[in-house]
Amino acid sequence: MTSAWPHYKQYLRNYAQTSRKLNGVLYDMCERMPSHTDEGAIWAKVWIIGRSYASGIERHAADGLGPIVAALRGSAKWLDPGLRRLRKMAPVPSHERLPQIAVLHGRLAEEIRNHTRNGNQVRSFVSKYMHFHAPVVPIYDSVVNVQLRARDWYPWSRALSKAHPTPQGVDEAYWQHCVRIALVADDWQREGLEPTARDIDTYVYQWASEL
Structure with a gap:
């Protein structure tokens, strides 16, 4: 049978050679410092993840990263339990896991947005920040998002099924991205491949980069 996903092994080998160790450092950092009660730990995670992934969080932060760090620390009572629940999930972004992921993402994005310049949305940074704390969380990357929505790329890219309505309290663009990832x-x-959130992001990004 011809695969609908060519170059799967090659793309994952490319990732192993170029980015796996860097991301491993970020996963390890968040595993060692998973909570949001220590201000210094939060500073480290926000700065390192934001810079490593060029998320633009510093550009959006009108008064620097201090208020962002304070917002994360102030959210510890609900953020840490939420991330713990997501960490217990296998890293497969299945449909039944998406609502819990997207609701936590939406709440955190709105909290941080209160401290950005002109209320700029921070869905990309929040998705990446959450992903390294809980690998089941799909990353919102502009290159991957455009590719998943391309008209000539895959049949379901044109419109999402009515079976996937946007839940309340979530960022609609992030929700639709998550559904496409799922x-x-x-x-x-169905093809017997490994559908982790990281591997899907890696594959689609490389596919889009070669077009």
Whole structure:
């Protein structure tokens, strides 16, 4: 059978050679400092993840990163339990896991948005920040998002099914991105591939970069 996902092994080998060790450092950092009660630990995570992934969080922060760090620390009572629940999940972004992921993402994005210049949305930074704390969380990357929505890329890219309505309290753009990631995961499972959030992001990013 011809795969609908060519170059799967090659793309993952490319990732192993170029980015796996860097991301491993970020995963390890968040595993060792998972909570949001220590201000210094939060500073380290925000600065290192933000810079490593060029998320633009510093550009959006009107008064520097201090208020962002304070917002994360002030959210510890609900953020830390939420991330703990997501960490217990296998890193497969399946449809049944998306609502819990997207609700926590939406709440954190709104909290941080209160401290950005002109209320700029921070869905990309929040997705990346959450992902390194809980690998099941899909990363919102502009390159991957555009590719998943391309008209000539895959049949379901044109419109999402009515079976996936946007829940309340979530960022709609992030929710739709997550649903598309889960649809890729469905296809990968049918082909016997490994549908982790990281591997899907890696694959689609490299596909888009070669077009």
